[in-house]
Amino acid sequence: MFLTKDQIRNALATCINDAAAQGVDDVGLHDELAAVSDSYDALYAFAESLAERPMRADWPFVEPFDFDAIRAEWSSDAIDTDLGASMSAEEKAARVEAAFYGRVAGCILGKPVEVMASAETLKAALEPLGQWPLRDWVPEECLDAINGLGIGWRQPQWLETVAGRIAYVTGDDDINYCVLGTLLVERKGAGFTGADVQKQWQLQLSPAITFGPERTMLLRRGAAGNNYAPVDEADAVRWPTMLNPGSELCGAFIRVDAYGWAALGRPALAAELAWRDAATTHVRTGVYSSMWIAAMLAASPFVDDWDELARLGLAFVPPRSRFADVVRESIDDVASAVDWWSANRALVARRPEAVHCMITQEVGTLLNTLRFARDTGEGICLQVSQGNDTDSFGATAGSLLGLRFGADGLDHDQWIKPFNDDLRLAMVLPPERSLQAMAERSSRLPSML
Numbered sequence: 299m300f301l302t303k304d305q306i307r308n309a310l311a312t313c314i315n316d317a318a319a320q321g322v323d324d325v326g327l328h329d330e331l332a333a334v335s336d337s338y339d340a341l342y343a344f345a346e347s348l349a350e351r352p353m354r355a356d357w358p359f360v361e362p363f364d365f366d367a368i369r370a371e372w373s374s375d376a377i378d379t380d381l382g383a384s385m386s387a388e389e390k391a392a393r394v395e396a397a398f399y400g401r402v403a404g405c406i407l408g409k410p411v412e413v414m415a416s417a418e419t420l421k422a423a424l425e426p427l428g429q430w431p432l433r434d435w436v437p438e439e440c441l442d443a444i445n446g447l448g449i450g451w452r453q454p455q456w457l458e459t460v461a462g463r464i465a466y467v468t469g470d471d472d473i474n475y476c477v478l479g480t481l482l483v484e485r486k487g488a489g490f491t492g493a494d495v496q497k498q499w500q501l502q503l504s505p506a507i508t509f510g511p512e513r514t515m516l517l518r519r520g521a522a523g524n525n526y527a528p529v530d531e532a533d534a535v536r537w538p539t540m541l542n543p544g545s546e547l548c549g550a551f552i553r554v555d556a557y558g559w560a561a562l563g564r565p566a567l568a569a570e571l572a573w574r575d576a577a578t579t580h581v582r583t584g585v586y587s588s589m590w591i592a593a594m595l596a597a598s599p600f601v602d603d604w605d606e607l608a609r610l611g612l613a614f615v616p617p618r619s620r621f622a623d624v625v626r627e628s629i630d631d632v633a634s635a636v637d638w639w640s641a642n643r644a645l646v647a648r649r650p651e652a653v654h655c656m657i658t659q660e661v662g663t664l665l666n667t668l669r670f671a672r673d674t675g676e677g678i679c680l681q682v683s684q685g686n687d688t689d690s691f692g693a694t695a696g697s698l699l700g701l702r703f704g705a706d707g708l709d710h711d712q713w714i715k716p717f718n719d720d721l722r723l724a725m726v727l728p729p730e731r732s733l734q735a736m737a738e739r740s741s742r743l744p745s746m747l
């Protein structure tokens with residue numbers, strides 16, 4: 299099914315705004331788009347031309363695309379050492395298993411309030427219920443309160459994810475990608491390519507359970523040929539830069555946990571594997587943030603200080619990028635705060651425009667959680683309480699903290715037992731129906747690279 303011409307125009311208008319945020323000289327571009335004739339060929343030609351537009355003369359950032367150019371920008375501290383050489387294989391497995399459980403619990407905790415609510419909205423809804431900040435699963439009464447505060451809809455999976463109704467792990471893209479990454483490492487080791495990532499999506503994901511650039515790439519792959527016909531990979535390399543709205547949002551960020559787990563102790567390798575996956579759909583901040591979090595995941599059990607961990611991850615992204623500025627500023631905001639709420643206020647005040655799925659505020663909230671959480675359970679609650687993309691960043695917080703605190707950091711009776719060992723993945727041919735079995739498979743990743 300083809301997109302209509304109006305749909306393509308709307309997507310191109312978003313792409314122009316994205317390009318402007320990435321430093322492209324956008325003067326007159328919206329007027330040019332309005333003047334493009336109403337034909338698919340003309341609209342496609344305009345989409346192609348956007349990737350070739352010159353940068354603004356005053357653009358101060360250096361943000362390369364290909365891996366070798368990115369690696370050339372890495373800090374001298376970004377060396378491929380094994381931080382985990384002294385940790386036993388058994389302990390590595392236990393840490394990754396804890397990260398898997400933390401990711402699942404954080405995702406499901408955040409799911410019912412994934413309604414683009416801000417931290418202020420959640421506070422206003424939860425405080426009268428005696429539930430602020432969160433300490434347990436979201437009560438249904440919170441959703442009524444959120445509706446009363448002007449958000450007039452409920453997340454469709456709320457019935458499966460609020461307190462008292464949870465009986466299994468409901469399907470979600472944040473969990474799908476984690477499992478798909480595990481399967482990819484099992485099948486290909488460290489040698490997988492971006493084409494392997496996209497082929498796996500074709501075979502195991504419906505476009506309906508993907509969003510943004512991931513859905514764009516699945517539809518584009520499908521249009522390029524059937525599952526047996528080769529795709530022109532030279533052409534596919536251009537896809538993230540052409541007619542791809544949202545190419546700096548958090549879609550790639552949520553896909554890379556398995557690579558950090560597999561490369562436990564080796565942040566340079568984790569960052570490289572994350573690039574191979576992320577660069578199939580995203581550019582610049584969308585890619586760099588994925589490399590940053592993968593490196594942090596790989597180093598999390600071995601670095602005690604939250605700010606040292608954040609700066610270690612920063613060594614694996616271009617230091618003259620907008621994303622690097624975001625991380626450095628977020629570190630300063632969180633470090634100077636007296637508690638997690640004041641840190642959140644500072645982060646929101648710095649970037650009030652950055653909301654759901656936008657990385658630039660949410661990485662700061664993640665650092666806020668890392669600083670103030672005393673265990674994994676408290677951490678996923680703090681992360682979700684900060685609003686925005688609550689399930690995605692709740693999941694990432696659970697993964698990072700699971701690696702840090704290990705099995706003792708999460709009360710399984712509270713956070714895992716309600717799932718009844720029932721994992722309902724929203725994907726074709728799910729590898730496991732047992733949550734425990736999938737956790738055990740994930741725990742074996744560090745022994746595979």
